[in-house]
Amino acid sequence: xxxxxxxxxxxxxxxxxxxxxxxxxxxxxxxxxxxxxxxxxxxxxxxxxxxxxxxxxxxxxxxxxxxxxxxxxxxxxxxxxxxxxxxxxxxxxxxxxxxxxxxxxxxxxxxxxxxxxxxxxxxxxxxxxxxxxxxxxxxxxxxxxxxxxxxxxxxxxxxxxxxxxxxxxxxxxxxxxxxxxxxxxxxxxxxxxxxxxxxxxxxxxxxxxxxxxxxxxxxxxxxxxxxxxxxxxxxxxxxxxxxxxxxxxxxxxxxxxxxxxxxxxxxxxxxxxxxxxxxxxxxxxxxxxxxxxxxxxxxxxxxxxxxxxxxxxxxxxxxxxxxxxxxxxxxxxxxxxxxxxxxxxxxxxxxxxxxxxxxxxxxxxxxxxxxxxxxxxxxxxxxxxxxxxxxxxxxxxxxxxxxxxxxxxxxxxxxxxxxxxxxxxxxxxxxxxxxxxxxxxxxx
Numbered sequence: 399x400x401x402x403x404x405x406x407x408x409x410x411x412x413x414x415x416x417x418x419x420x421x422x423x424x425x426x427x428x429x430x431x432x433x434x435x436x437x438x439x440x441x442x443x444x445x446x447x448x449x450x451x452x453x454x455x456x457x458x459x460x461x462x463x464x465x466x467x468x469x470x471x472x473x474x475x476x477x478x479x480x481x482x483x484x485x486x487x488x489x490x491x492x493x494x495x496x497x498x499x500x501x502x503x504x505x506x507x508x509x510x511x512x513x514x515x516x517x518x519x520x521x522x523x524x525x526x527x528x529x530x531x532x533x534x535x536x537x538x539x540x541x542x543x544x545x546x547x548x549x550x551x552x553x554x555x556x557x558x559x560x561x562x563x564x565x566x567x568x569x570x571x572x573x574x575x576x577x578x579x580x581x582x583x584x585x586x587x588x589x590x591x592x593x594x595x596x597x598x599x600x601x602x603x604x605x606x607x608x609x610x611x612x613x614x615x616x617x618x619x620x621x622x623x624x625x626x627x628x629x630x631x632x633x634x635x636x637x638x639x640x641x642x643x644x645x646x647x648x649x650x651x652x653x654x655x656x657x658x659x660x661x662x663x664x665x666x667x668x669x670x671x672x673x674x675x676x677x678x679x680x681x682x683x684x685x686x687x688x689x690x691x692x693x694x695x696x697x698x699x700x701x702x703x704x705x706x707x708x709x710x711x712x713x714x715x716x717x718x719x720x721x722x723x724x725x726x727x728x729x730x731x732x733x734x735x736x737x738x739x740x741x742x743x744x745x746x747x748x749x750x751x752x753x754x755x756x757x758x759x760x761x762x763x764x765x766x767x768x769x770x771x772x773x774x775x776x777x778x779x780x781x782x783x784x785x786x787x788x789x790x791x792x793x794x795x796x797x798x799x800x801x802x803x804x805x806x807x808x809x810x811x812x813x814x815x816x817x818x819x820x821x822x823x824x825x826x827x828x829x830x831x832x833x834x835x836x837x838x839x840x841x842x
Contacts, residue, residue, distance in 0.1 A: 433502050439476035444515050452502045459537050462489050477700040484519035495537055496528030561701035572693035576686050582641040587628030592620045595627035600651045624649035629667055636669040643668035676799050679812045680772050683801050684725050716804050720769050727772045733762055751777050759807035774799045783825045786814035
């Protein structure tokens, strides 16, 4: 046994000596530093300046010259693309607009003011080629949104859609951060449910596409729908957690072709226990609005500026005004008075008891200085059965509130819940069908 071990040791020693003498080049190559992989957003901000780095992304433009080759590469992490400068010897027929590349080189300061940093490439590897003839986007053409929408698998490579998706991602992060920092517990409410929270019949019913059940037998024991709201589930949870929220997909079977009537959208809903007044709700709404807006402006400045420049010119001033001012509060009765005293002619009536339409909401926002405004104490009959009765006369109102914002109208809605059982039972008795209609504490 010891003799065998000695032979093994001798072989190992001889092998090590041979490797040292005969493969020293391989060992030195193995010990070389591998280039650090950077996102484009890191490279254009000057991270790892002077270091050997690797960038991966898709080619936005190619400009070959006699001695040099210029590329712009983007990986979706930034609106700004990274300029790559290489020797013309690295040019490749597969290096075209839309191709996926991996570029290795040294990150240096650029002599050009428009881009402070550039990548001086020593290697360009085409990971995936792209036929420029079939590729629907051209370098020097500006494509309309209608044209871009024809290519859902490629539109995320355009500035407009990539900026929008980055903003949406940061807005989602901001919403979750706000609730986490303020002690809310996130609840994952069901997407498939038997609850019809809205009670308006605007639901997508869920059934298997190829049912294996016997004729007449349904997959679910009760009718099942895609959720229109997670509120009823949150209200149950608010009996154990003082602050809860959910943020997920919501579905409405409203056959209307407009931005305000989507079949699917994401909605924020929250419930706060032990609330004493509407001020408790308006504080949550305003603080979340400010927190999310400030977060997006801080983390997506270039993306937001793109939309302010090309989509909604002048809107940045409106955003700044919203953040500098506290949101005023109007009662519904005060809002009706403002509308009736206006010289503007409205398409919908403005009598007390009428629901506020988008044209009314936008006028109220403009009247208050084009900043968000809360409207409280709506007529009792306009609000769901569980909204707290103010027991006021002769104007019978409910403790409900909506947040109206510039350019949109209603953004958030909510109410105090009726906790007096006798009043709640009486209101339910008035509902022949007994199907509740709900509003949201917060919705985006």
